[in-house]
Amino acid sequence: xxxxxxxxxxxxxxxxxxxxxxxxxxxxxxxxxxxxxxxxxxxxxxxxxxxxxxxxxxxxxxxxxxxxxxxxxxxxxxxxxxxxxxxxxxxxxxxxxxxxxxxxxxxxxxxxxxxxxxxxxxxxxxxxxxxxxxxxxxxxxxxxxxxxxxxxxxxxxxxxxxxxxxxxxxxxxxxxxxxxxxxxxxxxxxxxxxxxxxxxxxxxxxxxxxxxxxxxxxxxxxxxxxxxxxxxxxxxxxxxxxxxxxxxxxxxxxxxxxxxxxxxxxxxxxxxxxxxxxxxxxxxxxxxxxxx
Amino acid sequence: xxxxxxxxxxxxxxxxxxxxxxxxxxxxxxxxxxxxxxxxxxxxxxxxxxxxxxxxxxxxxxxxxxxxxxxxxxxxxxxxxxxxxxxxxxxxxxxxxxxxxxxxxxxxxxxxxxxxxxxxxxxxxxxxxxxxxxxxxxxxxxxxxxxxxxxxxxxxxxxxxxxxxxxxxxxxxxxxxxxxxxxxxxxxxxxxxxxxxxxxxxxxxxxxxxxxxxxxxxxxxxxxxxxxxxxxxxxxxxxxxxxxxxxxxxxxxxxxxxxxxxxxxxxxxxxxxxxxxxxxxxxxxxxxxxxxxxxxxxxxxxxxxxxxxxxxxxxxxxxxxxxxxxxxxxxxxxxxxxxxxxxxxxxxxxxxxxxxxxxxxxxxxxxxxxxxxxxxxxxxxxxxxxxxxxxxxxxxxxxxxxxxxxxxxxxxxxxxxxxxxxxxxxxxxxxxxxxxxxxxxxxxxxxxxxxxxxxxxxxxxxxxxxxxxxxxxxxxxxxxxxxxxxxxxxxxxxxxxxxxxxxxxxxxxxxxxxxxxxxxxxxxxxxxxxxxxxxxxxxxxxxxxxxxxxxxxxxxxxxxxxxxx
Numbered sequence: 001x002x003x004x005x006x007x008x009x010x011x012x013x014x015x016x017x018x019x020x021x022x023x024x025x026x027x028x029x030x031x032x033x034x035x036x037x038x039x040x041x042x043x044x045x046x047x048x049x050x051x052x053x054x055x056x057x058x059x060x061x062x063x064x065x066x067x068x069x070x071x072x073x074x075x076x077x078x079x080x081x082x083x084x085x086x087x088x089x090x091x092x093x094x095x096x097x098x099x100x101x102x103x104x105x106x107x108x109x110x111x112x113x114x115x116x117x118x119x120x121x122x123x124x125x126x127x128x129x130x131x132x133x134x135x136x137x138x139x140x141x142x143x144x145x146x147x148x149x150x151x152x153x154x155x156x157x158x159x160x161x162x163x164x165x166x167x168x169x170x171x172x173x174x175x176x177x178x179x180x181x182x183x184x185x186x187x188x189x190x191x192x193x194x195x196x197x198x199x200x201x202x203x204x205x206x207x208x209x210x211x212x213x214x215x216x217x218x219x220x221x222x223x224x225x226x227x228x229x230x231x232x233x234x235x236x237x238x239x240x241x242x243x244x245x246x247x248x249x250x251x252x253x254x255x256x257x258x259x260x261x262x263x264x265x266x267x268x269x270x271x272x273x274x275x276x277x278x279x280x281x282x283x284x285x286x287x288x289x290x291x292x
Numbered sequence: 293x294x295x296x297x298x299x300x301x302x303x304x305x306x307x308x309x310x311x312x313x314x315x316x317x318x319x320x321x322x323x324x325x326x327x328x329x330x331x332x333x334x335x336x337x338x339x340x341x342x343x344x345x346x347x348x349x350x351x352x353x354x355x356x357x358x359x360x361x362x363x364x365x366x367x368x369x370x371x372x373x374x375x376x377x378x379x380x381x382x383x384x385x386x387x388x389x390x391x392x393x394x395x396x397x398x399x400x401x402x403x404x405x406x407x408x409x410x411x412x413x414x415x416x417x418x419x420x421x422x423x424x425x426x427x428x429x430x431x432x433x434x435x436x437x438x439x440x441x442x443x444x445x446x447x448x449x450x451x452x453x454x455x456x457x458x459x460x461x462x463x464x465x466x467x468x469x470x471x472x473x474x475x476x477x478x479x480x481x482x483x484x485x486x487x488x489x490x491x492x493x494x495x496x497x498x499x500x501x502x503x504x505x506x507x508x509x510x511x512x513x514x515x516x517x518x519x520x521x522x523x524x525x526x527x528x529x530x531x532x533x534x535x536x537x538x539x540x541x542x543x544x545x546x547x548x549x550x551x552x553x554x555x556x557x558x559x560x561x562x563x564x565x566x567x568x569x570x571x572x573x574x575x576x577x578x579x580x581x582x583x584x585x586x587x588x589x590x591x592x593x594x595x596x597x598x599x600x601x602x603x604x605x606x607x608x609x610x611x612x613x614x615x616x617x618x619x620x621x622x623x624x625x626x627x628x629x630x631x632x633x634x635x636x637x638x639x640x641x642x643x644x645x646x647x648x649x650x651x652x653x654x655x656x657x658x659x660x661x662x663x664x665x666x667x668x669x670x671x672x673x674x675x676x677x678x679x680x681x682x683x684x685x686x687x688x689x690x691x692x693x694x695x696x697x698x699x700x701x702x703x704x705x706x707x708x709x710x711x712x713x714x715x716x717x718x719x720x721x722x723x724x725x726x727x728x729x730x731x732x733x734x735x736x737x738x739x740x741x742x743x744x745x746x747x748x749x750x751x752x753x754x755x756x757x758x759x760x761x762x763x764x765x766x767x768x769x770x771x772x773x774x775x776x777x778x779x780x781x782x783x784x785x786x787x788x789x790x791x792x793x794x795x796x797x798x799x800x801x802x803x804x805x806x807x808x809x810x811x812x813x814x815x816x817x818x819x820x821x822x823x824x825x826x827x828x829x830x831x832x833x834x835x836x837x838x839x840x841x842x843x844x845x846x847x848x849x850x851x852x853x854x855x856x857x
Contacts, residue, residue: 010724012724039707040711041705041706041707041708041709041710041711042707043711044562044705046558049716054725056713056715056725057713057723057724057725060711061711062705062711062712062713063711063712063713063714064557064558064561064588064590064713064714064715065588065713065714065715065716065717066554066557066581066584066588066714066716067554067580067581067584067716070550070554070581073546073550073551073554073555073558074554074555074557074558074561075558076551076554076555076558077516077518077554077555077556077557077558077559077560077561077562077566078558078559078561078562079558080516080542080544080555080558080559081515081516081558081559081560081561081562081563081564081566082562082563082564082705084707085562085705102547102548102551103547103551103554105547106546106547106551110544260544261542264542264543265536265537266536266537266539266540266541266542266543267540267542270540273564274515274516274542274559274562274564274566275562275563275564275704275705277513277515277540277564278513278515278563278564278565278681278683279513279681280511280512280513280678280680280681281510281511281512281513281539282511282678283507283510283511283675283678285538286507286510286535286538286539287497287499287507289503289531289534289535290497290498290499290500290503290507290531291315291318291319291498291499291500291503291669292503292530292531292534
């Protein structure tokens with residue numbers, strides 16, 4: 001029986017601003033699960049603190065709304081416990097690149113089989129518009145009447161240079177493309193990172209839907225773009241920097257790197273999940289290893 | 293002279309191989325059936341400094357070191373000067389190397405206590421016996437063995453067993469043990485008053501406190517360990533990591549302690565059992581996550597292996613100055629459980645109980661251990677019986693349903709079962725965020741009721757000693773072992789052992805206080821932190837406190853000195 005989006009909803013209504021990109025991101029997330037035939041009770045989402053996490057109540061899957069900056073770390077623990085679940089870490093650009101950037105780096109390094117959705121609205125919105133690492137220099141932000149004094153960082157090149165096994169960029173105003181990207185990310189065996197440019201009509205007024213429409217280019221419109229090529233991906237991001245355009249689509253994918261779990265000697269040939277293995281364990285055979 | 297033990301200390305620089313000598317000695321003694329307690333002192337560096345490996349030998353279980361030694365074997369001059377004053381009367385020093393120039397004070401001490409000093413060039417002896425430089429270690433062992441008047445064949449067997457799998461020259465090893473054992477400098481006057489009990493010949497099991505704790509976790513069905521190195525917690529990670537191919541657990545060295553505890557939270561939410569272990573600094577990093585576990589009612593078990601001091605402190609030395617942190621850390625009011633272990637038996641049993649409590653009550657459980665327990669090597673005949681796993685997994689409509697016990701239904705996330713959200717936001721019974729006053733209060737009250745329910749399950753502190761003893765030491769953790777040593781040496785004293793530090797039972801304590809017994813708070817920290825927790829709970833304030841916070845554990849000597857003063 002086909003899944004219905006109602007099963008992924010709850011009775012709670014979202015509290016986001018009118019025109020917020022989060023609506024479309026979560027709809028795309030639910031739609032991708034329906035199309036992949038993954039039910040809410042086979043899905044785990046770790047939510048961060050921020051506007052994205054404020055949607056946790058509206059998603060009817062298993063989930064955990066934990067601490068600011070930590071949704072990736074928490075998701076990795078959930079994933080390792082039961083790999084039958086499709087696991088997402090939902091996080092904003094503030095939580096991801098300020099409070100918890102170590103978790104992003106190491107999740108990419110370890111290549112856990114999960115998907116990281118970065119809701120990138122270029123500010124800390126829930127606390128009413130402070131600058132983040134993605135806020136342009138000089139832009140007037142909360143408590144910064146003379147503009148943010150710091151330069152912004154190129155997070156796309158940062159992510160790509162970590163050699164993620166799946167890296168995509170998307171836009172909240174194009175939920176159809178985002179749905180397709182999320183589906184590919186879930187299907188990818190490894191750590192998938194999606195940097196989603198998200199409209200924020202309240203605190204990022206400059207980047208209107210019209211601005212996005214004028215500045216977004218899709219990678220699948222570039223002839224002969226090979227997202228398996230790291231060099232081409234690098235070149236694409238460099239072009240984006242010079243032309244000030246945003247490329248959306250799968251930027252880079254490497255299917256040759258094993259996941260963390262698959263590299264574990266201790267789990268070779270084991271078919272059960274850790275959640276199925278909690279029982280009294282006879283330690284008799286381990287006593288020979290003590291006083292080591 | 294101690295009435296119930298013989299003590300041997302091997303001293304030297306870090307990296308000189310004192311652990312190898314100490315370990316071989318300890319193993320060989322346990323092969324003969326003696327009970328031993330071994331403890332390492334070492335600085336926080338890889339090469340140099342002064343380090344030691346002390347073995348106390350007895351005919352029944354001993355769980356603490358004594359301060360002074362019958363035999364001191366030194367591999368460096370600095371360690372000779374460091375440890376010489378910790379010698380008993382008629383003690384023997386075997387110094388590996390050239391003659392040491394004694395200070396006038398040392399000279400007086402040596403004369404007064406009739407200490408005999410033997411200088412051995414163990415490398416030369418090893419080479420002359422046909423061995424190589426590294427075999428100097430077993431020369432020294434042979435010499436010590438002779439002083440102990442033990443069967444040299446047992447020592448040889450043990451040495452060869454320990455070196456099994458390594459590329460060694462068996463004949464040369466044997467020759468070097470014998471060269472030490474039969475060295476002409478030995479004279480019958482050495483160790484005349486050392487009388488070891490008759491060996492029982494039933495081989496004992498040797499393990500560290502951390503190994504016993506890891507075994508407890510594995511017994512309880514722990515399937516994942518997330519760690520980040522920090523002394524003295526690191527060897528929990530080592531044991532679980534090195535046995536993972538047998539146990540099939542997932543072991544992950546996380547990028548930091550925050551990740552380690554978050555991974556544990558994620559795994560526990562999903563319904564497996566995961567553990568993380570750290571020391572004070574790493575624990576501080578985990579505190580926000582503990583508060584999150586409290587609010588979201590996610591089971592969590594953390595080992596806090598204590599060392600002495602704030603900041604980096606004295607990283608390789610012992611203490612119990614994190615009791616208050618364990619009991620109070622974390623923003624907001626939320627229930628938790630803090631358990632303090634004192635030896636291998638309690639490490640094994642209480643770690644299993646910690647998982648049961650975490651699962652059943654859906655709250656964070658902190659297991660307190662100390663460097664003195666974590667890294668000391670205990671000998672025993674067997675570990676306590678395994679505890680039954682209790683999880684109280686149930687089914688329900690709402691994950692945070694209010695109940696009289698405060699415990700809400702919790703089911704393992706499973707395909708086909710109703711999904712639920714754990715959240716660090718205050719929430720409704722359904723798990724949705726709320727700021728409605730009544731709901732905020734109701735949910736907070738529900739969580740607090742779990743603490744009351746838990747309190748009905750945990751025991752009163754355990755009393756060790758004669759029922760009518762006047763002097764009662766009250767404490768938690770390793771302080772127990774030194775007090776029980778003094779008790780075994782004939783002191784009419786008792787010990788009230790707080791294994792459950794939070795929530796905490798005080799009926800028994802108050803009853804003893806009302807009987808006008810002399811209650812002495814004993815703690816390995818500066819401010820009497822357990823005493824503070826007790827006072828907050830019941831208002832009782834200790835009039836007498838024996839506090840030690842110089843990084844050293846309590847020795848039997850400290851207890852006797854205190855009682856004699």
